Amino acid sequence: MRFQLTDEQQALRAAVRDVVGRFLSAGPSWLVAPRGGAAKGHSPAPPVDRGLWSALGELGVFSLRLPEAEGGAGLGLPEAVLVFEELGWALVPGPLVATHLAAGVVPGAATGEAVVAAADGSLVEWLDEADVVMPGAEGAVAMRSVDPLTPVHRVPAPARVEPVAVLLTAAEQLGTAGRVCGLAVQHARTREQFGQPIGAFQAVKHLCAQSLVRVEVARAAVYAAAVTGDAVDIAAARLLADEAAVRGARDCLQVHGGMGFTWESEVHLHLKRAWVRARRGGGGTESEELLAADLAGRAS
Template identity: 60%
Template sequence: MDFQPTEDQQHLRAGVRDLLAGRYGREALRASVDAAADGGAGAGAGAGAGDAGAGGAAGVDRALWRELGGAGFFALRLPESEGGVGLGLPEAVLVFEEAGRALVPGPLVATHLAAGVVPGAADGTAVVTAFDLDGPLVAHLADADAVLGAAAVPAGEPVRSVDPLTPLHRVAAAGDVSAYRATGALLTAALQLGSALRTVELAVRYAGEREQFGQPIGAFQAVKHLCARMLVRAEVARTAVYAAAVTGDPGEGAAAKLLADEAAVQGARDCLQVHGGMGFTWEADVHLHLKRAWVRAEQWRTAAQAQELLAEELLAEELLAEELLAEELPATAAP
C-alpha cells in the first residue's frame, strides 16, 4: 500500500501552508503571545464576542476562523451534497499538519468534527470546542459558541494553562465525546506531527547559524546527534499518522497519537538543547512548540489511553490466534 501523498494532496498542503504563512505567520503568532502575556486585553470575553484582532490575546481570532472556514478547513470531510469539500481523512491530516506547524491556536479539531453537526462550524462562523481533556477541562471555553457532547455551553472556572494560547476552564461535568475520540486523536496527532517537523527545521537552522570556537555548532557531533534523533522521531510519526489516515484503523490511530506526541514533546525538548539558553527566552518560538505539545498530548487520547487500547487489541488478536490453533489441532493430530 502506498502512503505517499498524491500530487493533488501535495498541492492542497502547499496551498494551506501559503494561506497560513500569509494570514498567521510568525508576526501574528508573536502578537498573539504578547497579547496573552499582557493579560488578554481586547479578547472576546464570551461566546460571540466578535473579532479578537491579530490573534486576540488568548482568544480565538474570529476573522481567521472565518477565513479558515471559507478555505474549507472545517468542511474538508463534509460531503459536497452538504456544502463540504468531500475529501477524506488523508487530506484532513495533511491540512492539520500545516496548522500544527504554524501553531494556529483555537479548537481546530473540535470545530472540524462539528462540521455538519453544529450550525456555523463548517464555514467558521461558529467556534466549537469539546470535552477532550480530563479534569474535566475544556479549552477555549470563553470563545465557544458550542461544545461537542453538551446541550449548551457550560459555565467554567478559569485554570492556569502552560500554553499562553490555550486558555483552559474547569467545568462541573464532562460530556460524551466517545463517538469523536478516534478521529479527534488522529487529527491531534497530525497537529503534533506538524509541530515536530517545524522544531526540526528550527534546530537545523539555528545549528547552522550559531557559531562556537570558530565554526557552526552543527559541526559538533553532539548537536548532529540531537538533530538526527529529532528527524527520525518526526519521520516515524509521519509514517504512522499517514498510515492511520489511510486505513482508518483505531489501533493504528492510537499508535500514531503515541508516536506523534513523543515526536512533538521530545523534539521540542531537543530543539531547546540545540538553542541552549536562547531557547528558553520569551523571544524564541521553541518554548511555544513545547508548551502546545504538552497540552495536545493530553487531548482526545492520552498516552495511557492509547497504550490501553493497543494492549486490548493485541490481547484480542492473541486470543483469536489461540482459538484458531485449537480448532486446527484436532484435525491435524495423529491418531
C-alpha cells in the same frame, strides 16, 4: 505501504500553508500577544483570530470531509491529516479539531463563521471564546494553562473522545514535530561557537538526527492511520506523534540553549502546545490501553 501524495493533496497542503503564512507574515496575535504579559509573569491568551478563522473556513478546512451535496469538499481523513499537520506546523491556536468535527452539525462551523468548543476527555479548550459549546462541557472550571496560547477548563465528567479527534490531534503534533526539527537544524547550521557551526558537534548532530527519525516514524504511522481509520492504528499514531512533538521540542530547546526560552523565539511555545495536546483525551493512557488490549487479544 507507500504514501506518495497526489497532485491534489499537494495543492491542498500548499494552499493551507499559503493562507496561514500570510497571517504569520502580518505579525499574528498568537506569536506576538503573549510577550506583552511576560514581564508581569503571566500571558493571557489572545482571542481567536476571527479573520484567520474565516479564511480557514473559506478554504474548506472545517468542511473538508462534508459531502459535496452539503457544501463540503467530499474528501477524507488523509486530506484532513495533511491540513491539520500544516496547522500544527504554524502553531495556529483555537479549537480547530472541535470546529472541524462540528461542521455539518453546528450552523456556521463549516464556513468558519462559528467557533465551536467541545470537551476532549477531561479538558475543554477555548471555552470562553466559543460561539457554541457542545454537550459535555457543563460545570467546567477554568485552569491555568501551561500554554499561554491555549486557555483550558477542566470538566467534572470526562467525555468520550472520537478516534477522528485523536487522529487530527496526532496530525497537529506531527506538524509541531516537523517544525521544531527544522528549527533545530536551521539553528545548528547558523549558530557558531569556537569558530564553527554548532551543528558540527556530535552531540548536536545526534539531537537533530534523532528528532528527524521520530518525525518520519510518526509521519508514517499518522498517514497509515488516516488510510485505515482503524482505532488501534490511530492509538499507535497518537503515541508516536506525541513523543515526536514533545521530545522534538525539548531537543530543539536544547539546541537553542537559553535563546529558546525567550519570547523572541517560538520554540518554547511549540513545547507548551505539544504538552497541552498530549493531555487531550485523557492523555496517552487510553491509547496505551487500547494497544495493550489489542496485543493481548492477538497473543491469546
